[in-house]
Amino acid sequence: MAQGTVQVTHTGTSRWRRRTGEYASLTAALEAAGDGDVLTVAPGTYRENLVVQRGVTLRGPEGSPGSVRIAPVDGVPLTVRASAVVQDLHIEGQDSAAPALLVEDGAPELTDIRVMTRSAAGIEVRGGARPTLRRCTVDNAGGIGIAVLDGGGGVFEECEVVAAGQSGVAVRGGGHPRLERCRVHHTSGAGLSVTGEYSGLEAVGCEVYEVKGAGVQITARATAHLTDCAVHRTTSDGVTLDTDAVLTLADCRIHDIPENAIDLRSRSVLTLTRSTVREFGRNGLSVWDPGTRVDANQCEIHDSTGDYPAVWVSDGATAVLESCRVHDVPDALFVLDRGSRVDVIDSDLTQVRNTAVSVSDGATAQLDDVRIREAATGAWFRDHGSGGVLADCTVDGTQTGVIVTKGADPTIERCTVTSPAEAGFYVSAGGRGTFQRCKVVGSGGYGFHVLDGCRTTLKRCRTERCARGGYEFAEDGPLVEECTSDESASVRPAAPEAAVQTATQSAGLLGAVPEPRVTEQPPARPAPEPSRSSKAVLGELDTLVGLESVKREVRALTDMIEVGRRRQEAGLKAASVRRHLVFTGSPGTGKTTVARLYGEILASLGVLERGHLVEVSRVDLVGEHIGSTAIRTQEAFEKARGGVLFIDEAYALSPEDSGRDFGREAIDTLVKLMEDHREAVVVIVAGYTEEMNRFLSVNPGVASRFSRTITFGDYDAEELLRIVEQQAEEHEYTLGTGTTEALLKYFTAIPKGPTFGNGRTARQTFEAMVERHAGRVAQVMAPSTDDLTLLYPEDLPELAQDAARPA
Numbered sequence: 001m002a003q004g005t006v007q008v009t010h011t012g013t014s015r016w017r018r019r020t021g022e023y024a025s026l027t028a029a030l031e032a033a034g035d036g037d038v039l040t041v042a043p044g045t046y047r048e049n050l051v052v053q054r055g056v057t058l059r060g061p062e063g064s065p066g067s068v069r070i071a072p073v074d075g076v077p078l079t080v081r082a083s084a085v086v087q088d089l090h091i092e093g094q095d096s097a098a099p100a101l102l103v104e105d106g107a108p109e110l111t112d113i114r115v116m117t118r119s120a121a122g123i124e125v126r127g128g129a130r131p132t133l134r135r136c137t138v139d140n141a142g143g144i145g146i147a148v149l150d151g152g153g154g155v156f157e158e159c160e161v162v163a164a165g166q167s168g169v170a171v172r173g174g175g176h177p178r179l180e181r182c183r184v185h186h187t188s189g190a191g192l193s194v195t196g197e198y199s200g201l202e203a204v205g206c207e208v209y210e211v212k213g214a215g216v217q218i219t220a221r222a223t224a225h226l227t228d229c230a231v232h233r234t235t236s237d238g239v240t241l242d243t244d245a246v247l248t249l250a251d252c253r254i255h256d257i258p259e260n261a262i263d264l265r266s267r268s269v270l271t272l273t274r275s276t277v278r279e280f281g282r283n284g285l286s287v288w289d290p291g292t293r294v295d296a297n298q299c300e301i302h303d304s305t306g307d308y309p310a311v312w313v314s315d316g317a318t319a320v321l322e323s324c325r326v327h328d329v330p331d332a333l334f335v336l337d338r339g340s341r342v343d344v345i346d347s348d349l350t351q352v353r354n355t356a357v358s359v360s361d362g363a364t365a366q367l368d369d370v371r372i373r374e375a376a377t378g379a380w381f382r383d384h385g386s387g388g389v390l391a392d393c394t395v396d397g398t399q400t401g402v403i404v405t406k407g408a409d410p411t412i413e414r415c416t417v418t419s420p421a422e423a424g425f426y427v428s429a430g431g432r433g434t435f436q437r438c439k440v441v442g443s444g445g446y447g448f449h450v451l452d453g454c455r456t457t458l459k460r461c462r463t464e465r466c467a468r469g470g471y472e473f474a475e476d477g478p479l480v481e482e483c484t485s486d487e488s489a490s491v492r493p494a495a496p497e498a499a500v501q502t503a504t505q506s507a508g509l510l511g512a513v514p515e516p517r518v519t520e521q522p523p524a525r526p527a528p529e530p531s532r533s534s535k536a537v538l539g540e541l542d543t544l545v546g547l548e549s550v551k552r553e554v555r556a557l558t559d560m561i562e563v564g565r566r567r568q569e570a571g572l573k574a575a576s577v578r579r580h581l582v583f584t585g586s587p588g589t590g591k592t593t594v595a596r597l598y599g600e601i602l603a604s605l606g607v608l609e610r611g612h613l614v615e616v617s618r619v620d621l622v623g624e625h626i627g628s629t630a631i632r633t634q635e636a637f638e639k640a641r642g643g644v645l646f647i648d649e650a651y652a653l654s655p656e657d658s659g660r661d662f663g664r665e666a667i668d669t670l671v672k673l674m675e676d677h678r679e680a681v682v683v684i685v686a687g688y689t690e691e692m693n694r695f696l697s698v699n700p701g702v703a704s705r706f707s708r709t710i711t712f713g714d715y716d717a718e719e720l721l722r723i724v725e726q727q728a729e730e731h732e733y734t735l736g737t738g739t740t741e742a743l744l745k746y747f748t749a750i751p752k753g754p755t756f757g758n759g760r761t762a763r764q765t766f767e768a769m770v771e772r773h774a775g776r777v778a779q780v781m782a783p784s785t786d787d788l789t790l791l792y793p794e795d796l797p798e799l800a801q802d803a804a805r806p807a
Helices: 026-032 534-543 548-569 591-604 628-639 663-676 689-696 700-705 717-730 739-749 759-777 785-789
Strands: 006-010 019-023 038-041 044-046 050-052 057-059 068-070 078-080 085-087 099-103 109-111 114-117 121-125 132-134 137-140 144-148 155-157 160-164 169-172 178-180 183-187 192-195 200-204 207-211 216-219 223-227 230-234 239-242 246-250 253-257 262-264 269-273 276-280 285-288 293-297 300-302 309-314 318-322 325-329 331-336 341-345 348-360 364-368 371-381 387-391 394-396 400-405 411-413 416-418 423-428 434-436 439-441 446-450 457-459 462-464 469-473 479-481 483-485 488-491 498-501 517-520 581-585 613-616 644-647 682-687 708-712
Touching: 019 026, 026 038, 026 050, 099 114, 114 121, 121 137, 137 144, 144 160, 169 200, 192 200, 192 223, 216 223, 216 246, 239 246, 262 269, 285 293, 285 318, 300 309, 309 318, 309 325, 309 341, 325 331, 331 341, 331 364, 341 348, 348 364, 348 759, 364 371, 371 387, 462 469, 469 483, 534 548, 534 591, 548 591, 548 708, 581 591, 581 689, 591 613, 591 644, 591 682, 591 708, 613 628, 628 644, 628 663, 663 700, 682 689, 689 700, 717 739, 717 759, 739 759
Parallel strands: 038 057, 044 068, 050 078, 057 085, 078 099, 085 109, 099 121, 109 132, 114 137, 121 144, 132 155, 137 160, 144 169, 155 178, 160 183, 169 192, 178 200, 183 207, 192 216, 200 223, 207 230, 216 239, 223 246, 230 253, 239 262, 246 269, 253 276, 262 285, 269 293, 276 300, 285 309, 293 318, 300 325, 309 331, 318 341, 325 348, 331 348, 341 364, 348 371, 364 387, 371 394, 371 400, 387 411, 394 416, 400 423, 411 434, 416 439, 423 446, 434 457, 439 462, 446 469, 457 479, 462 483, 469 498, 581 682, 581 708, 613 644, 644 682
Antiparallel strands: 006 019, 006 038, 483 488, 498 517
């Protein structure tokens, strides 16, 4: 029953048909009204479910905004199915299964509408509706603020979601609205949520804040374009993309985020232009999974509030940063995992507390014209398979300019390191690297410091004003060509000249340096690959944590091959040994390491010529065009000739929904090559157990060539603890009182789902502890040796933050 009257002005094509009437209810007035009629509603509360099906104007009285309340007991208070004009109404709904304002058709104009409700949605637009909403507000503690569904669209200008029990704005089912100068805040779900193929959102000049969840969430093939928007003060990530989502951010500001400012996964693509990311608790950019990609241009990432890298790229993802600035962060850029790649062009990485660029686990980084300043380490290529190119870069004011360790093999070209405290370029622990036309000026230690007989190549490099000397090489050191120093005319290892040598780097990041000792530099010669006995390699295998069943399997294979060789020497027949292997198990359980050692063992027994390891995945073998896959597979096989071809995630070559996928061609080519060149290459395929079983069933010739499967079990908590203890010993740290027990409890409690990192989790936990230890000890004015070396339980990362992904 209405508490007022409705005045209807009827208008037609002729002024003689103009008339005015009053109705006791809105329903009656709407039934009587025709297209073009104006319905002016008297102040009051109307307990009616209204349906507007003609092109009328429905409005409250002038000068009394909000005086007309549409508030039925249940159902949809107002449904619009025509190109009507609705303005100055206050709508209240109580039905948790229905929206308060539903727009189903036409292109209506809704202005100054206030929705205060506990409905499924405050405003819902669906179907072919294309409304224009201006200065409308939604307060819906029970559900979604604004929902655009099933192909709906429209324009929202200067609208505001002041509260929502779920998402502030939700788009799905092919909806595609445009938001202009809107505000969304105090929501219990995502601020803006777009999901599903063909769903999209365009936002210009909007603000999302005070959100209990992600600020912007784009998933499941949806797309969004945000221009001049701000996202801040969320309780979760600022922006998240998942499962083939596509997002463009231009001139946007993401800040005051406790978790990741921007997080992408599962083949999502982000284009970031002239945008700022600051004050984030975890990563500024977090990029995961093969096919996931970020292209950032003229962006700034700075002022991290946590202890994590500003840019994190892993699991085969790609990031491109061009003309960007990253500063005032713990670490600038971490890229890890084989297949992951980062390209940084014409950018600045400054005021970095730890490492500006870290490349590990087989990842690749390409830096062109990058300026690194005020960092502990400029760039660190950490381990086997990690590499890339640094070209025309400058590194200034660091402890160490560039570090290469544990088999990493980058190319450094035309780079200059100025005023490092310890060394310009430091290579140790089997690191490689090629340095061409590089320069070190004003080092507090050495210019180039190469330890442990690392097979590094230096060409046309130069050092100036280095406190300890321009070049420091261990015996059997690098290959040096046309390198010079201001201390001597040139550096020529082939000549019997004296050279300063030492075993370790100067005091600081990588340990203490003893007094220099003067020895005679040996003549330059190509350094052959070291040939260890099978006993020595098996000894290294035994030092690996856990993997007892794996060690037994490898020893059994070794014994079979060795006895077979001896039988042949005695003129007896040798049993046929299937050398090709299947490695199954979770990531991070040591499969690559064991494959490398297996190759060394076969080389020591004379089964393989070199025993080197070539790692590939689907992206290295499968081409985009007919015929290119066979070429790529043959090239990979040739690189591995005389050694081991290690195919990680081999099941990706035979996806379940393969259709016309070229992965099958790679498998067929590989099987033929294995048959034609039986003695030349050992092939190891690796991956999850269930997926590998499917892979072996695809091609009849595959299973017969991989007759032995070695399963790598997950590490238990005690084994993960042992890995941390090894890391601590290697880096000269000690676990303090209670830390061992705390680590056991931590590794027991951490969730171990399908993406659990295993050994990598242990290493990353140790790195996180070292970072937190540094933050603690940095506040001590005169730290003792114990202060500098002891790790305590409080240095452990918080489980709630790191359970899903230690960093």
